[in-house]
Amino acid sequence: MTKETKERRTPLPRVIWQSVFRNPIPETDLERSSTSFTNFFLHVHPVKVNKHTLRPSYTLGLGLMSLFLFLILIVTGILLMFYYVPSTTQAYDRMLDLRGAVAFGIFLRNMHRWSAHGMVAIVFLHLCRVFLTGAYKKPREFNWVIGVVLLLLTLFMSFTGYLLPWDQLAFWAITVGTSIAGYAPLIGKQMQFVLLGDTSVGQEALLRFYVLHVAVLPAILVLGIAIHFWRIRKDGGLSRPERPRPSSTSSTPLRVLGLQGFVRSSFTKVGNTPDESVYTWPNLLIAELFVFILTVSLILVVSLLFNAPLEQPVNVMHPPNPAKAPWYFLGLQEMVSYSAFWGGIGIPGAMVAVLLAVPYLDRNPLGVGKWFAKERLLANTLFVTLVVLNLIFIVIGTFFRGPNWTFVSPF
Ligand code: HEM
16 A cells, blocks of 8 residues: 555544644653653643652642743633722622623632632742742853742732732732832832822722733743743753762763753763653653643632631721731731831841842852752751741731731630
8 A cells, every 4th residue: 555545544633633742652661751852731831851850749840830830820820810890899899790790700700719829829839849949040041030939929910910909908908018019219109190090099090900910910820930940941951969980080971962852862961860861752651641630739628618708898988997908018017016117118128139149149069959958958948937027927927917916815
């Protein structure tokens, strides 16, 4: 049978399948490499990855979880946009509609709300993992800086979304949150005005927060995440402990390959040896699928069990006592209660500046790729102390502050 006859006799469904997926389910190493190269979604990955970086105990899957939460937020957010109207006279009613009239409306809102809170927490935990494994060191310094920007964007995304239900909780949390911005010296009041489009939270603020929340910030986050991933590839994959380089007298000769690496070779990158790296297909992809299923399942379960809060409609005359910022800013609010400037601007500004500078201040190359490496005792101790202090402030603000911001016992 000639090649043409054979092709003409191939069943149509098979022809369609092959026009989309050019490679069969990979069985050989060459097919595994080829699949990673030619598939649009897979080519973000390298053909091979180092075994160490696949260990769940190393990354805890936190970076991936951050990504998947962001994807859930995009999908549920777009669906919510079909119902939501950013108007002070309609927004709250639309929330009630989601509860009562829209099929799965409340579930959709729960998923969006809990994923948003989850993303803030998980991105922060991912930052902690990167710090505590020394993964920000050369050559990953700039990816750490991009990461800090991603964390700030995540916080701002969550904060802008907080206002949209237009209930008492939203209105007063944003009133408190934006008044903290007003404490900045010289430009504080102007910044607050640009954010609110007015001197207080109202229709202009709702519209601005909406546009920031559904268009501006997600677009910047998508770009930031794309650069973050691109840098991971360019920095040679995830961090791992330095392995002793084979000496020239060793029986294994050191092979140095070009930029692309050779897929047929057992080496894909300078320094990678066959026993240390495994194919992305299926090893990394299975790990990713596992984290994806875990993240989605957790959000589904939490959304089934707990409803997103919705308080009374906005009443500008009756602030709740105390009016509290969203939980992730309660540490700031607690500090503001001691000093408006230092708590709201000075200390948080210094913390962000130090975070951005971390990889440039700590240039000791030792202790990369290991949790709590003994070479990093000082850096890790300082970091953990600051994290614990922040958490204590958040816990005090959340549970120990009653009317007029006085101390109360939650027990
Ligand atoms: C939207 C937020 C973020 C997303 C979606 C994200 C995603 C990821 C993913 C998927 C990885 C690889 C797997 C892993 O380490 O779990 C990673 C690695 C990394 N991330 Fe993030 N990340 C985010 C925020 C951050 C933040 C806040 C920082 C630190 C300030 C950071 C710094 C890094 C660094 C330095 C690496 C390389 C780690 C290594 O080589 O071991 N990322 N990120």
